Amino acid sequence: MKKEASKASINQVFFSESDINHDDLRQICSQKTFKEEYPLADSVENNVVIYNAINITPLTDNSNQEKRLKTELNHILEKGPGVFVIRNLFEDCEVIDQSNDIFEKIIKKEDNSKNDHFASGTNARIWNSLQKVALENPEVFINYYSNNVLRVVAESWCGPNFQMTAQVNVVKPGGEMQKPHRDYHLGFQENKEIQEYPISSQRMSQNLTLQGAVAHSEMPLESGPTMLLPHSHKYELGYLAWRNNVFQNFFCENAVQLPLKKGDGVFFNPALFHAAGTNSTKKIDRIANLLQISSVFGKTMEHIDYIKIIKNIYPALLEHQNNNTLSKKSITNVCICATDGYAFPTNLDYDTNAYSGIKGFSMFEITLQALEQSLDLDNFTSKLYEHQKIKFAS
Ligand SMILES: [Fe+2]
Structure with a gap:
């Protein structure tokens, strides 16, 4: 008698670039974001959920309300479009201006010919602006990182005791667009390394980090605010796909951009396809403090020497x-x-x-x-x- 094949088949867990499928990404990115799903939001623009910090800050005075807000934000980052904007994250721009003065001082002090990971051009970059600002001016650091909404945003994805890091990116007039990409962790690795990680680890890695940017200058569309492909984080093979030409073309045809005001913040799942845009202005230095927020779950229990x-x-x-x-x-x-x-x-x-x-x-x-x-x-x-x-x- 012929033996029946087991019904419980084991799904494929290791993938290579040859497994990526453009139609799958296209289908995922055809999803729409509905405002009704996010009652605390102000609006949905270009499939991106928009909040106003002035409206949501009072919610942080009450732990139940704060949890409601975190639940919405978490839903956006996992099951929703993967990206939201918080208008007026820093309502009082004085701390932004004070930070910018410190950035300028640091850039002058450092030999600032550091390049962007994903673009060529005349960018200025400050690595570890978190530490450098704390050392330059304790009061500015305290004022900046005492922000309640920022803490809630970080906890909505990473949970308590998250670890904050920050890097400044200044894109000068004429600065070129970045190549579309995904971010840390697996966005920093080559396909040959990525394909050694089972898909479960690739899914898990995006839960370990939240990517954000605070606008430290006005960012009209012509200055090139981040190009975003809403819902693209849900394409499971995306870490193997973003270097592929067909995927890059799809990104360029479908990515959206939102103008930002000084003090606004944008936050997204690190697996979301994105790229900084071209700064086609004649005189705006587009300044962003990039926030990379990590979950504590990336750490081992014991310290090993x-x-x-x-x-x-x-x-x-x-x-x-x-x-x-x-x-x-x-x-x-x-x-x-x-x-x-x-x-x-x-x-x-x-x-x-x-x-x-x-x-x-x-x-x-x-x-x-x-x-x-x-x-x-x-x-x-x-x-x-x-x-x-x-x-x-x-
Ligand atoms: Fe990035």
Whole structure:
């Protein structure tokens, strides 16, 4: 008798670029955003939900109301269009102007020829503006990050005890459009790396970060505010798709832009297809403080001193390699557990590999390189410390 095939088949979990389907993205992006689904919002424009901080700030005085607001925002980021704007996030623009003065000072102080990840042109970039502003002017930092609506927005996606990071991007007149892309984590990795992550991890990664931008200048359409493709975060294979020409063309034909006023904020799921637009004005410097907010769930429970571990076992590993008593695969397996395998977090002022690559080198890669070159412990240790010095410079 012929054996019946099991009805419980296992779905595909690993995908490559050849699996991406333009029609799937087109269908997902044909969804409409309805204002009725978001009673606390002011309006829906171009499929993007718009709130006014003046109307929603009073809700943060009451924990039930605050939860209602967080629920709406979370729905937008997961099941809805994936993006919302908060008008007047900073109603009093004095703190924005004070921040801009500090940014200008920092840009002058630094050799600011840093490039954008996804565009060429004459941008100015300040990495880690969070820390730099705190060191320059405690009162401005306190005033900026005491914002209640900002905290609620962050918690609506990442939950409590989130970790804030910020980077300033100044796009000068004539600054070119970015290539459409997705953001950190997997937006910073190449297709060959992405396809090693099961689709469940790819879905999970977008829950670990919320991407935002606060307008620090007026941003009329001609200055190139962020181009957004609402609902595109729901295309599961999107991390493998955004470099593809057909997908990029679809983005350029269907992306929307909303003019922003100084003090407005825009927040989106990091898996949403987006790109900074072209600044076609003659005199507006488009200034944004980009906020990257991380969930605490990306962290391990124990702090591990990988330097101590790898320094102690490296001579034995080298011996195993040289005597052929362990295979290359086995040595790699040990290194995965004995080193930090991720290039982030890092200091982006010094770790230029991290954004030219786009992904930088990790302790794991440095260890494998050292073994390949049969470096002795002293030489390996100095490479390790050189890498740590750059990564953790402050
Ligand atoms: Fe981006």
